[in-house]
Amino acid sequence: MFNSPVVGLLGGGQLGRMLMESANRLNIQMNVLDSENAPAKQISGHDGHVTGSFKDRASLRELAATCDVLTAEIEHVDTYALEEVAPRVKVEPSWRSIRIIQDKFMQKEHLAKFKIPQAEYRELEYNSRDELAKIGEELGYPLMLKSKTLAYDGRGNFKVKSKADIPVALEALEDRPLYAEKWAYFKMELAVIVVKTKDDVLSFPTVETVQEDSICKLVYAPARNISSSIDNKAQELARNAVAAFEGKGVFGVEMFLLEDDSLLLCELASRIHNSGHYTIEACSLSQFDAHLRAILDLPIPPSSLNIREPAIMLNILGGSNPDSHLKVADRALSVPNATVHLYSKGDARPGRKMGHITVTAPTMHEAEATMQPLIDFMDGKTQ
């Protein structure tokens, strides 16, 4: 067996925890920088972890001193601290890529240079009503007002339905750096997990994502009712977008499929991604396995990224009661071919990702039939 370098991970939430499961299987030591009992640390017994924040420079220096390769489960990290340690420790993907990607406006500007199709957008300089009204005349309504930074799960987005919404939209977001995006009338949202290795850009198949209140609820793998030509086009677009960035590792690419079957890139993430959780059960290499192999230059046979059996992933979100999410997980235990993942994140706030369930079946139709009662239960339609 190879003698693995030590990996340092910025952030130890659910993505870090699933990455740790992959690291554990290959005897890879991964040192996590996060708070004391972070989900990823709970399943890793060694004493190399660092207590602190991935936004704090001193903690990041401390982590860098303990490892050979640094990577991140979140893009909202201090890239200046990463830049500082980069001469001494490998940073994958590159801090330059993370710096561009963590600012969604910079990301769009960068991707535009590479001719990646995206919804039209405008930067706000003053966050003023007049400025947004002028942009509204140019882009039309509805439009999506977006925070450039620190966005996740739609926190940072505001749908501006008409000029009348401008004051309330700005009230919600005006203290953040903003841009506005033309509305994308999509018939489906697609996502592709891309793996950037030292000399290749590989992709998992195209999946369909369903967002509710801007939070990913369901992932269908492969995407339902799309032609192989759209599947190939989406994978190609995703690989081209990721090829525009330096460094190795997994990237999650989100796209809109429009009525005329054209594709627009929504955004990408420089990390393992919620739309790729299905790979744990559905593929021989998961996105987490692939990420570790990519950053450590280990082999990734391309056919290991194929889907062996159709899969559906349902996110378990915090509900109205502190234990609503546990009821869904409990129900799923009795469902055949369902795998339950709980993240052990502590308090469940409404909308917080607390776990997920993946169902696989010989056909998508059977997977749908298996998953539907769980969706109905989660939506409160059945007891």
Ligand code: ATP
């Ligand atoms: P994530 O948790 O994926 O990082 P985020 O907060 O960065 O989310 P986006 O991915 O930009 O936000 O948008 C969230 C969702 O809002 C999208 O998946 C899509 O459903 C909707 N959305 C975003 N931009 C547009 C647009 N221009 N037109 C229509 N819908 C949009």
Ligand code: MG
């Ligand atoms: Mg995002």
Ligand code: MG
């Ligand atoms: Mg998104």
